[in-house]
Amino acid sequence: MQANIEPQQGLAIGIDVGGTKIKAGLVNQDGQILMAKVLVTEKEKGAEHVLKKIVQLIDELKSSTTEKILGVGLALPGDIDYQRGYSLCCPNLAWGELEVSAPLFKSTGLPVKLVNDANAACLGEFYYGRGKDAPIFLSITLGTGVGSGLILDQRLFTGRFGSGVEAGHMIIEPDGYPCACGGKGCWETLVAAPAIVRRTREKIKQFSSEQLSVENLSVELIFQAFRAGDPLARIVVEETIYYLVLGLVNLINLFNPHKISLGGGVAEAEEIFSPQLLEQINNKVFPTLRGKVEIFKATQGYYGGIVGAASLWLHNVKMI
Ligand SMILES: [Zn+2]
Structure with missing residues (x-):
């Protein structure tokens, strides 16, 4: 009965990967961003390079707190297989089928859930904005x-x-x-x-x-x-x-x-x-x-995607 499990207490990292910028933030249970960091994507340097930047952001945010971090929500601009943790096709990043969650877990020690970026923005507004309830x-x-x-x-x-x-x-x-x-x-x-x-x-x-x-x-x-x-x-x-x-x-x-x-x-x-x-x-x-x-x-603006991606760990997000 997974649907009834309440999420644990702690912080989450939300990351929104776009074609030009990678936005990342450390988010608390109320959807507040405690710290935010932005890097240029440099997608032309390839997927490995972009993944390294994501690792760098996770490490920096992780080292900024002593509180427990439940996991990382990663929003990608395209089709994803969130159950296997793969990108299927992200044209704006020039990514095809690519394993994402497992290599990031290996490098950072934090579990990573994927979500489409527009869906992350939707979750941000639904849990913390005027879309609530x-x-x-x-x-x-x-x-x-x-x-x-x-x-x-x-x-x-x-x-x-x-x-x-x-x-x-x-x-x-x-x-x-x-x-x-x-x-x-x-x-x-x-x-x-x-x-x-x-x-x-x-x-x-x-x-x-x-x-x-x-x-x-x-x-x-x-x-x-x-x-x-x-x-x-x-x-x-x-x-x-x-x-x-x-x-x-x-x-x-x-x-x-x-x-x-x-x-x-x-x-x-x-x-x-x-x-x-x-x-x-x-x-x-x-x-x-x-x-x-x-x-x-x-109402969630520029960082809506970060907050929405983090909500994957802070709420019992059900998907259909
Ligand atoms: Zn079209």
């Missing part, structure tokens, strides 16, 4: 891609290959822009930060903008131009909300969630949470679901 909870991260995690009946939905729902690859425009997954017109190609920048650049070439130029474009600059009344930025922001709504409506109709968190760089813009968003969602969702879902900005 929502029986059905969906977390969406709008960053360089679109990450998503789903809690169903208080359990993390991991699916067959460990990454659970891949909402970013719902096809929204069948003949749309090519996606990194090999498909076309995925949600990610419309609402992730690079997609918003790309659409803006295309429009500037076509119509020109007073406030924006094709060089050094960023989502922050686009939203700034919107606030300053730039008509082209206005079109881009309205389009972004429209595409965001299409994806969210599909997800709401599919899962009937109690709550949805939106995180990542794009969700930093307050315009994303405009009344327009909820109004358009309510116009499009299945009638019984109108006004029933709480949508909010993710």
Whole structure:
């Protein structure tokens, strides 16, 4: 009856491995980060090199405390086999099938549990953020891609290959822009930060903008131009909300969630949470679901993945 075993008391190390940075933290039972460390990934130097950096981070955090460390939660950007402790396919790290947990245990003496990074962000928000206690909870991260995690009946939905729902690859425009997954017109190609920048650049070439130029474009600059009344930025922001709504409506109709968190760089813009968003969602969702879902900005921010990965040791996380 493993499901009823309560987790032990102690600290946990959470690590979030991204394509550019490895973020690590020592986390207590309340989800507070006692110490955080960040290293550049340098994925081009190969998996061995990245694993060595992870070992270095674990050793540094371990030596910073005398308290018991229960284990390490390691979030990876891709498909994983969490039962065997293997990466199956992490394109952003250029990792294929690779044994991860056992070699890290051998080097550090700490047991290592793996989780997909979007699922780690979801767990962070579910245990320590505003997603707390929502029986059905969906977390969406709008960053360089679109990450998503789903809690169903208080359990993390991991699916067959460990990454659970891949909402970013719902096809929204069948003949749309090519996606990194090999498909076309995925949600990610419309609402992730690079997609918003790309659409803006295309429009500037076509119509020109007073406030924006094709060089050094960023989502922050686009939203700034919107606030300053730039008509082209206005079109881009309205389009972004429209595409965001299409994806969210599909997800709401599919899962009937109690709550949805939106995180990542794009969700930093307050315009994303405009009344327009909820109004358009309510116009499009299945009638019984109108006004029933709480949508909010993710509260766990930059270190959400660390806290979520650590929760694998600090909570009795059930997976389906
Ligand atoms: Zn895709």
